[in-house]
Amino acid sequence: MSKKLDQATQTLKTPRSRRSNGNGLSSTTIMDVAREAGVSYATVSRVVNNKEYVKSDTRERVLKAITSLGYVVNQQARSLAGGRSYAVGLLVRDLGSSYMGEIVKGIDDALSAAQYNLMLYTTHRRKIKERIYVNNLIQGMTDGLLLVLPENLEAYLETLDQTQFPYVLIDHQGLDERTPVVITTNWQGGYDATRYLIELGHRRIGFITGMMDMLSSQDRLSGYQAALRDHGLPVDPQLVYEGTFYQPGGYSGAQSLLRLPEPPTAIFASNDVMAFGVMEAVRDAGLRIPSDISVIGFDNIAQASQVAPPLTTVAQPLEQLGREAVRMLLVRMNNPEQPIERSILPTTLIIRQSCDVPRNV
Amino acid sequence: MSKKLDQATQTLKTPRSRRSNGNGLSSTTIMDVAREAGVSYATVSRVVNNKEYVKSDTRERVLKAITSLGYVVNQQARSLAGGRSYAVGLLVRDLGSSYMGEIVKGIDDALSAAQYNLMLYTTHRRKIKERIYVNNLIQGMTDGLLLVLPENLEAYLETLDQTQFPYVLIDHQGLDERTPVVITTNWQGGYDATRYLIELGHRRIGFITGMMDMLSSQDRLSGYQAALRDHGLPVDPQLVYEGTFYQPGGYSGAQSLLRLPEPPTAIFASNDVMAFGVMEAVRDAGLRIPSDISVIGFDNIAQASQVAPPLTTVAQPLEQLGREAVRMLLVRMNNPEQPIERSILPTTLIIRQSCDVPRNV
DNA sequence: TTTATTTATGCAAACGCTTACAGAAAAAGA
DNA sequence: TCTTTTTCTGTAAGCGTTTGCATAAATAAA
Known part of the structure; x- marks a missing residue:
């Protein structure tokens, strides 16, 4: 009480129109808090910004005033003054x-x-x-x-x-x-998925790319190709279909792959969404997953575990x-x-x- | 030329540290534009805010300065001064x-x-x-x-x-x-979809709700019930499954509906995502869409037209x-x-x- | 004690803009 | 030509902060 400064000491210059942030109630400013806590606005600012050199009981008094008045700093002002938004x-x-x-x-x-x-x-x-x-x-x-x-x-x-x-x-x-x-290890992801299929015994593995102007798409493809090579399998361009990252791309890619004279026994789509398209196309062709055709995706989006059968995929964190x-x-x-x-x-x-x-x- | 004010008239008070928006280059302010155009900063502000009372050639001069300097208003400052962010x-x-x-x-x-x-x-x-x-x-x-x-x-x-x-x-x-x-006409949407199914000849129509704490879910359900009533069909609570708006809700809902002693011939899911779950469950049960079971969704998300068969649904704009x-x-x-x-x-x-x-x- | 340090606090200026107000210039009336 | 009115432009104040600088208070050193 006794410490409280005279209210008059910090008279606000009459403002143009008691700021009312564009709408109804006028918002509390650093000045209001200062008055309430009986300190200068600079001190309030220091408290708000966790600066050193503030006596701990002053700090508490200010903090109390802040909560009691429901003060929230005005970011625009802070940004203007301090250079950070x-x-x-x-x-x-x-x-x-x-x-x-x-x-x-x-x-x-x-x-x-x-x-x-x-x-x-x-x-x-x-x-x-x-x-x-x-x-x-x-x-x-x-x-x-x-x-x-x-x-x-x-x-x-x-x-x-x-x-x-x-x-x-x-x-x-x-x-x-x-x-x-x-970024994520796209190349490795492509490699791992392909190797997994190879180790299951697949010899002809179809691949549906993403948009090829993206490096991640290129990396997944390279990973796929490297895995084939490392395991002595041919890299058959017929087995690579250029997709879009969207579901229809997977659907038509699978259709085209399945129509090959010697169709693949597994299809690796460059993302899950396309893998869903693949699954549909496979089903529409009267084939079953995974007994007739294995399907693998990329991304591990939430839906991947919810489709039937749950999709094997390369998880990106x-x-x-x-x-x-x-x-x-x-x-x-x-x-x-x-x-x-x-x-x-x-x-x-x-x-x-x-x-x-x-x-x- | 002769009109141009003396450059000295508008000397900037030496700023604390030539503002450099928190990073590298210092940004151009309204003052820079004013100097360049040979007008006061207030006039620049008027031009920027499309205020009246600015001579058209002044306006143009300012506009030219703005583009040549690449000036962009500082929203925080504008907000602080003008009360709008x-x-x-x-x-x-x-x-x-x-x-x-x-x-x-x-x-x-x-x-x-x-x-x-x-x-x-x-x-x-x-x-x-x-x-x-x-x-x-x-x-x-x-x-x-x-x-x-x-x-x-x-x-x-x-x-x-x-x-x-x-x-x-x-x-x-x-x-x-x-x-x-x-909002959208949820009730009407529920009604329309149900009526459509009834007019196709369906008599037992399953319904999978959304989250029931949402009014839109309740409205869709009411619409469904009203359509049944209006066409003299019984409103069988067994045919209503409480879903979640997520895919697994649709899947398990369909499973449970199909397991009924007298299963529905059509299922109306309260959103498309659940309808996809329904489609899966139906397929997994060895049934075909639409010959064995009709499925209808709600929302008309992009995927709805991409699944097979393309999903009939109630479009929300x-x-x-x-x-x-x-x-x-x-x-x-x-x-x-x-x-x-x-x-x-x-x-x-x-x-x-x-x-x-x-x-x- | 007195002086030198360190710690706390306040004051004032500045951030870049908008806008009320006033004064100048231009246009319209007399 | 001289007013009066209207259109234009500049000055100044203020928006709510942060922060350098100065000063006061508290502490440590002498």
Whole structure:
């Protein structure tokens, strides 16, 4: 009580119109808290930002005032004054897939743990938008940028690098070794799945690629080819169908593979969604999985364990991909001098029931 | 030329540290543009905000300076000064489903057309988070809030209303008639699909519900029941299975329905994802679609047309739902006095190939 | 004790913008 | 030509913070 400063000491200059954040009630500011706690606004700021040099009982008094008034810092003001917005931009193509869903979940968890906000930008595959967004973002809207499967990186990666704006690519190899990325062992995943099929006894294994302009697609294919070679099997281009990462691609790919004079006994699709298409095509052809044809996917999305038979697939740690990207981004944001990291997370073969020994062996 | 003000007139007070938005290059401000165009910063602001009373050649000069300097307004500063953040918050459960994906696409398109940014908040069904977010958001981070399928509305709707913070609920009925919402005709959709099956000749129609704590689930069920009643068919509770909106719910629901002493000849699932589960269960039971069992879904997600046979379903205009919500929100934001709207978008029955005349008629 | 340090706190300026207000310039009336 | 009105432009204040600097209080050293 006695310590409380005279209320008059900190008279607010009459404000233009007692700020009312665009809507109803006026929000409590750092000044209100200061008055309530009987300290200066600078001290409140120090408490809020966990700065040193605040006496512990002062700190508590301020904290109490904060809760009692329900004070929340105004990010825009903080950003303007301090140069950080406490927001991170996320640039994605779209959000409909559980692939994206899981990555975003990881990002989101890690980010909110670090008290950051997330600004979402979806390009819907319109190339122009990417560049526009990136320009906006680095103009102070966000402190960092996360790009999932960016499409025309060349158009703005240079800008990003020049301005030293912190960013991390997710599931994209970047343009060179100096790009900070989080990726998975696509090659190894392709290799492992193929080897598994070979070890089951398969000799003719069909492969449905993803979009071939993506390095991850190329890597999965190379892994597949390497496994064949390592086991002395021929690499037959007839067995490779160029897919799209979407379900119809898997369906038509399987149809075309099954129509071959000497059809494969197993089909490896470059993602789960296409594997579902494969499963449908196989069934429509009157064949059974896995007795007639083995099917294997890539990604291990949630649905993979729910279809019948449950899909054997190569798990990508998608959620962890997001989490790791955030970790790296925070490091870069707080420590621009740190050398650039590239994080490679391991894929794992998840064996379920969609693969079996080939019929005629 | 002669009109150009002396450059010295507008000397910047030496800034603390030539702002460099947290990273590398320093960004151009309204002052830089003003100097370049030979006008005051207020005029630049007027041009940027499309205010009246700016001579057209001045405007052009400013515009030229803006492009030549690559100036982008600093949203935080604008927000602090003007009380609007030009950002809208979006609160969702998760993003993995194409249901969400389409709604978000609609939102996103409409919002970026209106030059707004999107702040994303995912709750992952943790109830506490919703309230925390809402509190943060209304503290000036955003100008409005969009809530898709909110879970414990009671916890914060009052706060929202009291502070007069603009918001719109998507695919949720709200607490009463005074809540602004965008919903679809769930009851009618349930009715239409059921009537369609009845008109095909089905007499025993199984129904798999969504999560029953959601009004939309209840409405679809009522629509189903009403259609049965209107056509003089019994409403057999045995034929109703309580699902979850997730695929396994559809699978086990169908299994249980098919095991009935007198199984249905058609199954109506409350969403497409569950309908896929139904299709699997039907196949696993050695039955064919649609010859043995007709299947019908709800939502019309992209996959519905890609499965085999293509799924007959009730289309919800999801993307439009998002678009419409944004439209309503913008109206509320710019015009708080406007009476509250409730927008009800029509569902449509999309007939594909998963339904047929029942076998034994 | 007195002085030198260290720890706490307050003041003021700055962040980049919007906007009320006032004054200048241009247009319209007399 | 001289007012009056309208259109334009500039000045200044303020939005809610952070933070350098100065000063006060507390502690340690002398």
